[in-house]
Amino acid sequence: MMSVRSTSWRNELKSHIRGKSLVFLLADSNLPDSYSKDIMKVCKIKNKTHLHKIKGGEQIKTHQHLIKIYNELDAVGADRKSVVICLGGGTISDLGGYAASTYKRGIDLIILPTTVTGMVDAAIGGKNGINLESNLGILKNQIGTFHQPKLIGIDFNWLNSLPKDEVKSGWGEMLKHALLKGGSHLEQFKNTEPNLASLTPLIIDSGNIKEGIVRRDVKENGERAILNLGHTIGHAIESLALDSSNGSEIKHGIAVAWGIVFTLEVSVRKMGFNNTLAKELIKWIIDIIGYPEKMWGSEEIWLKMCKDKKNTNGNVKDVLLRNPGDADWCFTWEREEFTILWEQFRERYELTSC
Ligand SMILES: NC(=O)c1ccc[n+]([C@@H]2O[C@H](COP(=O)([O-])OP(=O)(O)OC[C@H]3O[C@@H](n4cnc5c(N)ncnc54)[C@H](O)[C@@H]3O)[C@@H](O)[C@H]2O)c1
Ligand SMILES: [Zn+2]
The missing domain is CATH 3.40.50.1970 (Rossmann fold)
Structure with missing residues (x-):
C-alpha cells in the first residue's frame, strides 16, 4: 500500500x-x-x-x-x-x-x-x-x-x-522526473529558475511523477527502474567522490545531473534521441550545475558501475531515453564502448583527470 x-x-x-x-x-x-x-x-x-x-x-x-x-x-x-x-x-x-x-x-x-x-x-x-x-x-x-x-x-x-547548493541538488532529481515525464511538465520545468521560490510550486507535481511510476511497479520488477535515469553514472561519481582521500564531495543531485548529460549524449547515438534537442538540454543543464573541477576516468567509473545494484548476471545496466517521456531501462553496457564514449565525453567538456 x-x-x-x-x-x-x-x-x-x-x-x-x-x-x-x-x-x-x-x-x-x-x-x-x-x-x-x-x-x-x-x-x-x-x-x-x-x-x-x-x-x-x-x-x-x-x-x-x-x-x-x-x-x-x-x-x-x-x-x-x-x-x-x-x-x-x-x-x-x-x-x-x-x-x-x-x-x-x-x-x-x-x-x-x-x-x-x-x-x-x-x-x-x-x-x-x-x-x-x-x-x-x-x-x-x-x-x-x-x-x-x-x-x-x-x-x-x-x-x-x-543551503542553496542543496536546493540545486534537489533540482537534479526534479530534472530526472521532468525528462521521464516530458510534455508540458518538462517545458514548465525548463522555464523555471533553479531557486527555491521558483521550484517550490513544482515540488508536488515532481513527486507525483515518481509516485505514479512506483504505483505501477512497487518492487521494481520492470518500469520502476526508469527512476534510475542518470544514476548509473551518478552513483559511480558520487561513490568515487566519497572515496577520495581529500574528502571532496559531489552532491547526489549534481552527480545525477552529470549522469543525465552523459545519458543524453549516449541516447542520441543508441536510441535516436533528437540531437538538436539533446544539445539544447545539455547546454541548459550545464549552465545550471557548472563544471566539476575534476572527473574520473573510464576505468574507475566502470569498476563502480560493475557494482551497481541494478545489474544482473554481471551485466552493467543503464537507462536511456528515446524521447523525453519515453525511457528504456534495459540497456546493457559493453566495457569497450563505454570506455570510448566516456573518454570522448570527458574530452568534449574538458573534464580533467582526478
Ligand atoms: N530512497 C530513495 O528512494 C532515494 C531517492 C533519492 C535519493 N536518495 C538518497 O538521498 C540522499 C540525498 O538526499 P538529500 O540531498 O536530502 O541529503 P541529506 O539528507 O544529506 O541532506 C543534505 C544536507 O542538507 C542538510 N539539511 C537537510 N534539510 C535541511 C534544512 N531544511 N535546513 C538546513 N539543512 C538541511 C542535511 O543536514 C545535509 O547536510 C542520498 O543518500 C541518496 O542516495 C534516496
Ligand atoms: Zn537519486
Whole structure:
C-alpha cells in the first residue's frame, strides 16, 4: 500500500500516531531546533516520545550509525507498536527507514522530508538503505529494503533553512522526473529558475511523477527502474567522490545531473534521441550545475558501475531515453564502448583527470 502524502502534516501526524506505544523522532541536528520542537509538541499530547538527533549527510548511511539507532530504540523501550519518524533529508530517511523496516522485523515509519530531494524523491516509494564499505570503496545503497512510510508530511517552510547548493541538488532529481515525464511538465520545468521560490510550486507535481511510476511497479520488477535515469553514472561519481582521500564531495543531485548529460549524449547515438534537442538540454543543464573541477576516468567509473545494484548476471545496466517521456531501462553496457564514449565525453567538456 502506498503512503499518504500531505502538506497538512499536523493533522495527519496526529491521526497516524494515535495508539502508538512510542514515537521515536530521528531528526537531523543541522535543522533549526524549532522544527523538531514543533513536532514533539504535537506528539507529546497523547504519546510517549523520544527525540534522537543525528547530523545528516551521506556519511551516516553506515552499519555503525544503524546500530546506534537500534541500541537507542532498545534503550527507550521501543516495541512492535512504536513508530519511527524521520525528520530530515534523504540520508535521514534512508537510514531511519531501514532501521524501522528491520527493527523487530519492521515497525511503522513516517517521513517528514526537509530537503527538495526528500520531498520530490527520497521520501517517496518505500526504498531505504545504507552504503556498503567494500574493498572497492563505498558502494551506494547496496543494503536496503522496501518499507512504505505510512505518511509523508510536507511543510515547505522547512526548506527556508536549506543551503542553496542543496536546493540545486534537489533540482537534479526534479530534472530526472521532468525528462521521464516530458510534455508540458518538462517545458514548465525548463522555464523555471533553479531557486527555491521558483521550484517550490513544482515540488508536488515532481513527486507525483515518481509516485505514479512506483504505483505501477512497487518492487521494481520492470518500469520502476526508469527512476534510475542518470544514476548509473551518478552513483559511480558520487561513490568515487566519497572515496577520495581529500574528502571532496559531489552532491547526489549534481552527480545525477552529470549522469543525465552523459545519458543524453549516449541516447542520441543508441536510441535516436533528437540531437538538436539533446544539445539544447545539455547546454541548459550545464549552465545550471557548472563544471566539476575534476572527473574520473573510464576505468574507475566502470569498476563502480560493475557494482551497481541494478545489474544482473554481471551485466552493467543503464537507462536511456528515446524521447523525453519515453525511457528504456534495459540497456546493457559493453566495457569497450563505454570506455570510448566516456573518454570522448570527458574530452568534449574538458573534464580533467582526478
Ligand atoms: N530512497 C530513495 O528512494 C532515494 C531517492 C533519492 C535519493 N536518495 C538518497 O538521498 C540522499 C540525498 O538526499 P538529500 O540531498 O536530502 O541529503 P541529506 O539528507 O544529506 O541532506 C543534505 C544536507 O542538507 C542538510 N539539511 C537537510 N534539510 C535541511 C534544512 N531544511 N535546513 C538546513 N539543512 C538541511 C542535511 O543536514 C545535509 O547536510 C542520498 O543518500 C541518496 O542516495 C534516496
Ligand atoms: Zn537519486
